[in-house]
Amino acid sequence: MTSQPPTERPDPGSVRAPSIVIVNTGDGKGKSTAAFGTMLRAVARGWRVSVVQFLKSGEWKVGEEEVARRLGVDWWAIGDGFTWDADDISESEAIAREAWRFAKGVIEGGEYQLVILDEITYPMNWGWIDTAEVVETLRSRPEHVNVILTGRDAPPELVEVADTVTEMRKVRHAYDRGVMARRGIDY
Amino acid sequence: MTSQPPTERPDPGSVRAPSIVIVNTGDGKGKSTAAFGTMLRAVARGWRVSVVQFLKSGEWKVGEEEVARRLGVDWWAIGDGFTWDADDISESEAIAREAWRFAKGVIEGGEYQLVILDEITYPMNWGWIDTAEVVETLRSRPEHVNVILTGRDAPPELVEVADTVTEMRKVRHAYDRGVMARRGIDY
Known part of the structure; x- marks a missing residue:
């Protein structure tokens, strides 16, 4: 199926907001x-x-963190935070609350033009962080502070306050149907 | 609605592929x-x-390009390439074909562990680049070369050859319903 290339420049929009709130959610890759x-x-x-x-x-964001720091980004990670051991859940909850306390201060302080709250939806959905407080912090933030929030199952109140919401959706295809991942036939 | 935090580490999978093909498609933000x-x-x-x-x-990827170059990434951009002026379409097509010729060489050469073909689906869908040739190049690539392809409406043959396909879907919400973008009521 062949489509036609556009011959007109897309509408650039008419309103320039001083800052925006972006939510990346869904079950697919690419949110963070x-x-x-x-x-x-x-x-x-x-x-x-x-x-x-x-x-x-775990290990997979260490690289991003290292490059981000190299670029001058301030990165606050939960060093010994969340674990998959149920015995440590209460400690994990305390650490998530601490992360939010810190993030709230970063947003309200207004020193950053972009604040990324990575995987914040999980502690919101587990009841560890108050969604209403997050929403209120976003609504009343300094007007030049852009915020990106990531994670599956973004709460409706968060979707409502956001300017741009994208659902990263996993597309089913051949490789999902087998138990083992399988590559193409040519290698 | 509150969900429960997981108490078991997710299944890490059992097969480690030497490289993968990733497709980011859909009408939402975040593909590139x-x-x-x-x-x-x-x-x-x-x-x-x-x-x-x-x-x-246009202007919006200049920043990414600059930072990428700063990080040592080789970035091949169509300097005076695609335009929205229909008179230049044939020239744009020629440039897109040249970009593919170049990209094919980069993949086959095997010097890069990651090759990003940004917005390649458009010239594929417009019939400027042969989808079968792209798919064949991906299938027969050196096994250590990871490839990411982006753009709306990824052709089915491309989805089929990919290991991971994500659809970035625009979520509708209040701000999409008005003609003008509107921010929250608190500022």
Whole structure:
């Protein structure tokens, strides 16, 4: 199926907001990764950027953190935070609350043009962080502070307060149907 | 609605592929941005990364390009490429074909562990680049070369050859319903 290339420039929109709230949600890949991609643009503009990680991510975000720090981004990670051991859940909850207390101060302080609250929806959905308080903090933030929030199952109140909401949806295809991942037939 | 935090570590999977093909598609934000976020991880690992931009993006990717170059990424952009002026369509087509010729060489050359083909689906869907050739190039690529392809309406053959496909879907909400974007009531 062939479509036609556009011959008119897309409508650039008519309103320029001083800042926006972005939510990346859904069960697919790319929620945090897109936030970190946006971070690149912010850094290129000379913005101050702060990242607050709400879940301990294991190894896979160490690289992003290292490069972000290299680019001058302030990165607050839960060092020994969330674990999968049920015995430590109460401690994990306390650490998530502490992360939010810190993040709230970062937003309200107004020193950063971009604040990324990575995987914040999980502690919100588990009742560890008060969603109404997050929403109120976003609504009353300094007008130049852009905020990106990531994680599955974004609460409706959060979707409502956001300017841009994207659902990263996992697309089903052949490789999902087998138990084992399988590559193409040619290698 | 409150859910429960998990108490078991997620299944890490059992097969480690030497490389993967990722497609970011859909009408929402984050397709290219997530690719650039993944680029950060690759850079942190010391990988060689090549980005090929298939559409002239105007101003908004200049920042990403600048930071990517600062991080040592090789970035091939269509300088005076695609325009929205129908008179230049044939020239734009020629440039897109040239971008693909270049990208194909980058993939086959095997010097990069990650190759990002940004917005390649558009010239594929417009019939400017042969989808079968793209798919064949992906299938027969050197096994250590990861490839990320972005753009709306990924062709089914491309989805089929990919290991991970995410649809970035625009979520409708209050701000989409008005003609003008409107912020929350508190500022």
